[in-house]
Amino acid sequence: MASDDDFPIAAQGLNHWFGSGEARKQALYDVNLRVRRGSLTVLVGPSGSGKTTVLTLLGCLRDVQEGSVSLLGHEVHGAKSDLLISLRKRLGFIFQAHNLHASLTARQNVVMGLQVHGRVDPALADRAAAHALTLVGLGDRLDYLSDNLSGGQKQRVAVARAMVGNPDVIFADEPTAALDRDSGSNVVDLIKKLGRERGTTTVMVTHDNRILDRADRIITLEDGRIVADTEAVPA
């Protein structure tokens, strides 16, 4: 039997509903999955099939209603907010909407990803943020306010912010949708490298074929159910 260490993410019998009363509608049906450490898992499926819902439940951004989610060895269902906060600090999120803080520069937004761990030497934080931004190709835009960046550039800042804190798990929702070919594959290179070198586990929603080709595993959702689960044959 493999330990929790090998599978930082596990979901069992996950059901989820939105709305209440008459409008209550089930969005997920009995979702079960285990994600191997250091792997890149991709969620695919038609719009409205529940991909984002699965991602937010696994990443403790939404209360689990029924079933179990185990994240980094901790049960999330019914967990106290202190545990949720400490778990979130070990995750990196890249959202469908970039959600950068408009009053902060690119660099300051990335620094926020570091300061969540406590006081950091400002010079050190600045250098780490600059490094992360250079990796996503924004070395020349460090002190731009996020309002003055293009959609794709903002998305790349969000990627840098998610990665700068060396998270154990990265959750990404269509992170390359707004990226051109080169920056898109840069991001995937980075994720693969982090997986290899640091054992960072990534769960990503995407329809980008270039990423699908390089995924370790592809899970297909339809109407809130897992309908296919294919592991790539190790090269």
Next chain:
Amino acid sequence: MSRLLALLFGRLPIGWLQLTHSRTRFAAALAGVAFANVLVFVQLGIMNSMATATLKSYDFFSADIMISAPDANSMTEGGNVARQWLLQALADPEVAAGTGLFLANVTWQRPTKALALTTYGVDPAQPEFLTGEIAAKSGTLQLQNAGLLDRFSRGLKREEAAAIRPQTPLSFEASGTTLTLYDTFAGGGGFGGDGYMVVSDQTFLNLFPARTSGAPDHILLTVVPGADPDAVALRLRDLISDKTLRIRSYAAAAQEDLTYQQTKRPTGIIFGFGVIIGILVGIVIVYQVLSTDVADHLREYATFKAMGYGQWFFLGIVFEEALILGVLGFVPGFIVATGLLTAMAKATTLPLLMTSKMAMMVFFGTVAACSLSGAIATRRLAAADPADLF
């Protein structure tokens, strides 16, 4: 500024960056806070001026105990007190001396406007019951129908007041008697009249023939050195046969008068309401500013929450903003309010003053109101799943 705050909070000064992101909105928020401050300052100033004006009449005299009629809620209200009680009071070994104080309104018909003078009749042979200038100049009151005038009386020109001197006295007719003003003292507008005048008890009785020397409005007593006025007053209540009289230490009388003016008289109640309304409007403005700011940044805060920031972090941002708005809004508010109060004081001769106590109260009140509003506004964030706020 940004760097200073960063050091203070050990993180990026998000509150400062957020507030200053849009200059016009920041200016509007500061104007709102400043306006709320001005509102409260002016109301407090008016409220305070009434207290100062009420206590002013007590400053003219020096006494330890005051005996007044049962219906004398304030110095200017109520009936007379028989002089015989003064004699009874003097029987107490710790009562040193006593005098009668007469009080009435005298109207000075001037070509332009009539002046209502709150007039005190005092015994010029007992200057120890008077204070400051009045005590020093009480000698002239020995002259028949002589008076000392409040040089800050409303409607009295400065040069006019300055011209009233022993060498160049000024006379006027009042209720059939010719009064001669030999000198002036510093009084200053009250709510009851335009100014003050001090005359001798003899002159007072000439002005008001219906009054008798046997029944002054109040009796003032001094106690021997070292005696406790409150304890003596308590004893006098036993000693004096008329049990309906108000026998209190002079300080207690002043304090009771003030409480009466503030809580029982319509003007006091209205001013009290003014302060409460000013504070409420101020809180609404400040809450509006802070809660709008939180609502505008809810998505960004939700992202921070998703990243692992806890509720304290958000409270910290809001507190930072509260402090910035409180400090930067206070400065213009304080300056404008001081100017307004000075202008109003000039126009009304009421003692409208900016005091450091008021300044402290308003400043800490503003920061507290800002912090509280922000804390309430962030509650929505605490309850929600981050995923629902994106």
